[in-house]
Amino acid sequence: MAGAGRDSQRHRPLVGDRNEQAGQRREVDFSVAAVLPASGCGERMGSTTPKQFCPLLQRPLISLTLEAFESVHWIKEVVVVVSQQNFELMNSVIDRYSHSRATVVVGGLTRHQSIFNGLKALVENRSHQSRLEKPEVVIIHDAVRPFVEEDILYRVASAANEHGAAGAIRPLISTVVATNPEGYLDHSLERSKYRASEMPQAFTFDVIYRAYEQCTDYDLEHGTECLHLALQYCGISAKLIDGPPDLWKVTYKRDLYAAESIIKESLSKSVCIIAGMQEGQIQLGILLQEDLQLVMKVDLLKWSLSKESSCVQAITSKQHYNFIYINVNSFKMHQEIVQLMEAVENVKLSALYPVVVTVVHLNNMEASSFSVWMDDFTHIKQLAKEAIGKNILIYSLLINSTQITAMEESLSWPESHREQMKGGRKILGARTKFTNL
């Protein structure tokens, strides 16, 4: 895909200490919680699964949004509001992806009723030994806007703390027109004077709670805009904050495609190369690193799975979802791949996103016998089969150092993961270099 640019650079890295990697650790001096209304039925998606539960790389969309909130240390609680029928499902998502700061609440029939239920949970549940506490500021966000970053959350929350209410806005993409009852153009709005109201929005808790207490049933049933309620019932004119383009709402199926591509792109921006101690392995590792670091972040590490080793630290830090394991000695290969898989599983890395392990196998086809090669191949194939169930994708690349030959084992290559193999792709691109070995 050509045209990498500003737009894509804005997307937060999904891996590592994303909000702190620029050296910023923001602090707020007021307490903050968030409410995520997620009881919609996803009608516009044309799907039976509500869009907040649609899988992106097999993981429900809402889990990605929750991860975005939990990566912001100053947001203490996230109340997720779902329909009664999705209550168990939502709790299982929270369990499975270890969302430690999320609480599930059953919503109402409309968006406003659901948000109000979420707010109530923050004040009313204290008697039931709930850990929830009334925050000074509450952020309201859509479950289906997973690419929200700390920066906009911080700006909106701070503005709300100062002004009582704040919301993210974006320029209008299309001209907005008013229609007359017969379906003809009445007038068009001058685009520059209007903005699209997006999420997140934030309020001092008392402002938004009072607005909901005072608003009419008609508002609760037909309205959608919290900023409007704060203005109408509390006289608070929200501060509007220009947000980044990645606040967009997953509305149609094409938005799921786009979201999945963005995640894949983010995941394929880093790789960890693990090489053994032999001269050939390290040389190959250095060549690969030189080539790959033109397009992604690369760590080159020496094989070791002792607890303090840099290998294990790299896996534990969750900075990489792509690993390249370099092998020239087939004896230990099988065992070492099993160990690597165990390390990945132990820290639940593959619970979040698919982990890709590319085994680069350096060989001299003429010197080794076919049966040895076939044995290795069969072993890796068996491993790859087992690994798929653990969300680990093992690919094996055989490099014949006498011929320029690259073969790939790609049994059961799952459709949704192929984009993520960019790391492995580039190895193929670099294969002409290997023949110099």
Place this chain on the structure above:
Amino acid sequence: MAGAGRDSQRHRPLVGDRNEQAGQRREVDFSVAAVLPASGCGERMGSTTPKQFCPLLQRPLISLTLEAFESVHWIKEVVVVVSQQNFELMNSVIDRYSHSRATVVVGGLTRHQSIFNGLKALVENRSHQSRLEKPEVVIIHDAVRPFVEEDILYRVASAANEHGAAGAIRPLISTVVATNPEGYLDHSLERSKYRASEMPQAFTFDVIYRAYEQCTDYDLEHGTECLHLALQYCGISAKLIDGPPDLWKVTYKRDLYAAESIIKESLSKSVCIIAGMQEGQIQLGILLQEDLQLVMKVDLLKWSLSKESSCVQAITSKQHYNFIYINVNSFKMHQEIVQLMEAVENVKLSALYPVVVTVVHLNNMEASSFSVWMDDFTHIKQLAKEAIGKNILIYSLLINSTQITAMEESLSWPESHREQMKGGRKILGARTKFTNL
């Protein structure tokens, strides 16, 4: 990707006689031309390439939009308006993808100036032996909305013919707010009373031309909405037509991702299986067909490349971009693949989209010697290498009928084409059946 539904079903098939396959061949009794303003710089994409020239499966976006218009038989001319600096580029796109009804015109500095230039070309160029003629109705569309279908073009053009002006609208996705000069909320619009004005729009030629002749320089420089000009300068209140969701505008990089996924999905919805005359081949073909037709359109044909054969007709009709070639006899394989590639090239099929040829090779690994297998493998690898330059992707699947073994040759598997291999994917899924052979 889960959640296939209404939204995706709306996307027109890119292959075959898409506008006539429902048995509808619409006729209009007035002459129609189209103007596509395409001189924007793609600022919001954050790319140096204007978005209308960004590649989707290697083909510039605007070529897909042109194809959509050229597939509608009653639209006689399409005037593409580009900036001076992209004039040559646009002409080369027209040449390369054989857009027979397109004429390129240089635009102005703003969208309105460009559209006006396009309209002028339809009346002023007659002296230069141009084939362009003033139409009764002119459709205006964005170059960056490639998924436009005949149905909405027909409805908009007919309404314009009747009322003088018409435009597609969509419900608003976000609430629209008015801001005050200090950046605070002034008021929110009631969403139900407003619509997003999208494209296509259509006008009787005289209405839109007069509007442009009479409008002010300020309008030409700052306005964007043609419907507004028709109302203000000709007193014509446009008929507004509810359009499908796939009219959306490729604005951000994520929209390119989405568009590419939609095209891939469309291309992978059909496959042509070509089997030789031997019993094993036909049996395998039938099994494959049974499995694949659960998820896509499948034609099963017998191998023949004589001119009147159904094989050649299937290729010529451009209904398939996926082919599965079944082989049990390695002698003729190489030659037949070369012939298939030539047939694909002759009708310029691979000029439009990547063509995927999966060679299914049935073998008994134990009975055949390694060297014969290795020879076949090397041959196909060489062919696959050459084919890539022709936008033909050859994959080879070796099925060992004694072991459940599937191997895939995927040398130089280009990133952008993998999704399209759904056909090939399913074969792997079906491999347990093959062992019954």
